[in-house]
Each structure stands twice: as C-alpha cells, then as structure tokens.
Amino acid sequence: MTDWTKTSRRSVLRGAAALAGTAAFPAPFVHAQERVTLRYLSTAVNQSPAIAEKASEDLGIDIEYIAVNTDEVPRRVITQPNSFDLVDSEYFSLPNLVPSGNMKGMDASRIDRVGDLASVIANGTVDGEKVGWDGTAPHEVLYLEGQEATSFASEPTEWITLIPTTYNADTLGIRPDLIDREITSWASLLDPDFAGRASILNIPSIGIMDAAMALEARGDLTYGDKGNMTREEIDATIAALIEAKRAGQFRAFWSNFQESVNLMASGEVVIQSMWSPAVTAVRTQGVPCIYQPLQEGYRAWASGFGLPRTIEGRKEDAAYEFINWFLSGWAGAHLSKQGYYPAVLGTAKEFMEPYEWAYWYEGAAAEQDILAPDGRLLEEAGAVRDGGSYEERMGAVACWNAVMDENQHMVRKWNEFIAA
C-alpha cells in the first residue's frame, strides 16, 4: 500500500518534472531527473549548514539533517533503520550496531580515496608509531567479513563499516586564571586541591574512562584495557569515584556540551573533562580556558559515515557521491578550522591557507589571526594550538571511547555512584 503510493507519487513527480523540462529546454536529449535528498542522521555538532549548502551546490544532492544527541544516534539506527539514508556515528557504537544487522558494509572500491585514510584510523598508527588501542580503536572495527556480515574482520577487506568524518583527542579543560600551578597529569582531576571545583561528565561509558585515566595516573589502579574493564576493575573504579564524591571532590557533573561550557565559564569548575569545541566556546566568551595536554595522553574518539541496510539505487549512488566529495578536501578544511581532524589530511590541506595549516596541524604559532569558518575570531596572531601538532596530539592517544563487554554491570555501578 505504502509502496504503491510512493511509486505513484514518484512517477507523477517524474512526469511533471519531465514536462517542465521539456517546456524549458525543448532539446530532445534533456533528461529530467529529480534531485536526490539524503537524510543525514548525526549529532547536531557534526551538522554544519555550510557543508550541506556546498554539497548541494557542487553535487546537486540535497542534505536533510536529522539532529539527535549522542545516545540517540545508535538508538535510532537500531530501532528505526528506515528513517535515514546516511548516518554519522561514533566508531565505539559499532559493536552494538553491526550485530543488529541494520548497517550495510560500504564497498571500498567505490570510495576514491580509501587508500588515503588517516593511518590513525586505518591501522592505529601515527607516523608509523602505534598509538594506544585501549577501548574501541577504530581500526579494530573498520572492516566487515562481507557486505551483510554482522561481525568484524580482523584483516582489511572490501567492506568498510564507517568512513571517517571527524576525530579528535580529548583531554581535561582547565581555567589557567583560577589554578596557580602547572597541570600535567590526569591525576589532578581527583586532586583534593580542587575539591568542590572539579567535574566529570555524566555519560557513563566516557565518564568512567576519564576516571580510569585519573586513577591510573595516581597509581591507584592499573587496567588491562581501560576501554573494556573487568567487573573487578569497574567495581574498584566506581568505589574510588564514590569516595571522591563523598569527600566533595565534584562540584557537578555535566551531560551535554552547553553544561560543560557554563560550568567552566562561570568559574563553578576549574578542571573537568571537556570536549574541544567546548573549550573554544568558553574562550569566545572572553574567559581563559586551556585544553591541557597531559603526560598520560588523550582519550580519543572518531566518528564516520555509515549506510543503513535498506539503502539502494539512486540514493545509494548519491551517498557514495557525497562521501567521495566529503573526502575531497572542502569539507575536511571546513572541519579542520573548527579544531576537528578529517579523514584525508592531504586534500584538506589543499583547501586551507598555509598559515592555517601551520596553526592547526603543525603546532606553529599563528602568523595571522585565526578565524573560524564563519569568520569569528578564534585566536589572535601568535597563538599556538593546545597540545601542538597533529602528530603530537593524535600520537599521544592512550585510549578510545568504547562500549564495554560488561556494559550492563558498568551502567548499574555508575547509577550507584550517582546515588551515593
């Protein structure tokens, strides 16, 4: 019934478009084809209107953004796989998404620059050096056994789960004006000096990893894999967190981007887990805030394009076309200027000014003022990016955002922590 309606409406539209086409250009070779609209599911942070506009201009493909929050992306993929054509999902969701059978492996031969994907995503190395693989490292979940497979391949195959859109390395944000000493370790998050002025995020899977970084740095615990803890490790981590909470270590917890910005900008909190764009947001309010590199390294995340199992025909072609365009540089440069890293570095470089590339990627002092893509002033000339060059930042990744095998136990213990 539904199909019939759709077909009939579509054919009517096509007919109408053909008629209109004939009227406007009475040449016999004109073939009227309706524009394709791709429904693009992701978090709002990843949905730049400029990218949609540019894609529409360059490709004639319309992008319709479906904005949801971080937790809603996998939930949508699992419960409503027909409601989108393209998903921009975090790699750490894949161990849940792939077994559900709602995703379709992407044909590597249809991705033009599949050989140029950043090595940190493709094989977990930067400059040939292995980075930390704790948690769900993207290269471990990058390939499928077959297009319809519901398990990952250990070796590179023809079938890719997600093509990277953005990735980055997260660390602690601090207020240098309210802290009178050097912060060099994750252990400072649990330092009693900052009692009542620290915060972590109330997203259990990420919050517990930040806590683990701090506990390991303090020497309390050593983990086999921080991104996939055993029950004992989870229990010990939560017990330590409860102790810190009872001692009044935390001012508040945050669960979304804006809350973290407010906590920091208002001075309620001087040290907390933070996301890179949130640090930028605090700074644009004129409040000093540093995304502090730490000796133990970063907790990294990566996000990428995936296709739903149901996509086919023109839509599928358009999706590949859009992804290839996305990797061709303009979008990569656009994202780079917001502090993210793109899948293909070489093409992004072509679309950036040399001084921009030097600031964002090479750790050099800015030769001129650094502007955001929308023209806002981000940094004045002379500034250096927190954490330095791409190699210094991504090379120092210690672990990746993850979903643990003991997820259910972890969530239960986390709720215990909140209730304590």
Place this chain on the structure above:
Amino acid sequence: MTDATDTNAGVRPVRASAGRRGSGRAGTALAPYLQAAPMALVFLVFFVLPLAATIVVSFWQYTQYSIEPAFTAQNYGDVFYGCLADLPRLCTTFLTYLSTLKFCLIVWVTTLTIGFTVAYFLAFHVHTLKIQVICFLLCTIPFWTSIVIRMISWIPLLGRNGLVNQTLVGMGVIDTPLEELLYSDFAVILALTHLYTLFMVVPIFNSLMRIDRSLIEAARDAGAGGPQTLLHVILPLARPGILIGSIFVVTVVMGDFLTIGIMGGQQIASVGKVIQTQMQFLQFPLAAANAVILLAAVLVGVWALLKLVDIRKEL
C-alpha cells in the same frame, strides 16, 4: 472537578430512566457512551496501550543491541540488585527512592505552607473578585515561560559567583561564597518549590472559596480565636483542596529528574534519571521494569493520600 461531578449527576438520571423504561430508544441509551467515547479513545491510545506495552516489555530479555520477547522476572531482579544481600547497607534502588521520597516530603511541606498561605490571603483578605483574578494571574506569570528556563534562571543567582553570594560578600555577611546554594539539596528543594507551589494554590483556593462565610462568623460568635478558627473550621474544610494539590505535587516530584539533575548538578540520584540512563544504553526492558515500579510506588502514595480523605464525598 465541579464540572465533572455535575455532568455525572446529569447523566445518571438519563441512564436510570432509560433502564427503567426498558424499551427506550437505543440512541438515548447510547448517548452518554458516545459522549464519553472520544476521551476514552484518547485514553486508550495514548495511555492504556503505551502502559500495557511498558509492562509487557519489562518482562522481555535484551542484549546491547536488541530486545526479545520473553517472560522473565530478571529485570525486576536487576532493579533490586544487591538490595537483600547488602543489608543493612542500602542498595542503589532503595537509596534513590529514599532520596526521592525525602524531596517529596520536604517539597510537600514547603509548597503546602506557601500555597495555603497564598490561597488563604487570596480567598479571605482580597475582597473583590476583580483583584482576586488579577492576583491569580500574577501567580501564573512564571508559567508563561518553559519549566527549564524557570529552573536555569536560578543558576546565575545561586552560583559561586552568583548574585546572592556577591551581595552577601559585598555586605560583609560572609567572607567566602556559600557553596551549598547551588548544586545541592537546597537548590533542588528551592527550584521544586518554586515550580510547583501553584499546583497547591489553585485547588486550595478553590476549596477555601467554597467555605460558607457564615461558618467562620459562627465560629467567631462562639468565641473561637483566629488560630482556633483556622485549625478547627477552615483547615478541615480545605482538606479536599489540600489533598488534590498534594497529589499533584507528590506525583510530579516522584517522576522528576530534570530539576533534580540540573539543580543538583547531576550529583543527586532520581528514579527518572536512572530510567533515562538505561534507555541511553538501550536497556529498554530494564528501564520498563523501573518505570513499572515507579508507577506502583506513585500509585501506592496516591492511594494512601486518598485513604486520608474521601474525595468523592468531600467534593
């Protein structure tokens, strides 16, 4: 409330007479059912069905990416994980409910005190209807903005560098800012009281307005003082209003997680937040089991309140 009772009263004779006649036209007998049908249908589709689905799903099994039909009490067992084994230490669920009950009780007392006072003033000290209406509208002004905005507007006031702390430090009352103003039990109670007092004012005001003024006069003539009149005449007559207001406040606070989350700095547990976290991790059956238990707890609370006052008789 009054309207509902009146409609019932109007309907009953029709049905009774139709029944008596026995051979009354079908249309007349059906009329009340047809009149009730739209509301019943809305109730069925948007309340009964989702509730039934929640109860059914609470017995299902789940993995990290799927839920499967089953009939298992596992989820209920998980909700009360460690509750018996860990005694006398309280388990997460008991602690969470205890914390929620604590807020319920305190907020009930504060909203009742403030609500009753406001309603009393409106009913007995404001004499013209026009002024009463104006005052009433003034009370509703905060409701013109969203609940989240009303809540968040407390933050710049109560924060470490907020207006209250700045004023107090400026006046020399305190040396260092008070930390407990924000992200604390106090902040949660303040915000909940602010948000829900009107739910008390309205029904109590309604009850107070229906008190026959000659009763108060009679009490005074019989030698009762102000407090005695309040305690022995006005309060008992205001009971239905107090009860309805209490039901509103208790049910809303029991299910609240937004206010407790924002004003408590996410450091205070609430049942709603537990359910939300479980849904984020696709543990729908577990979340459903929690929801069913919360519903049962709220229903028991309402049932207990209804035991105190026979609301049908009093209205």
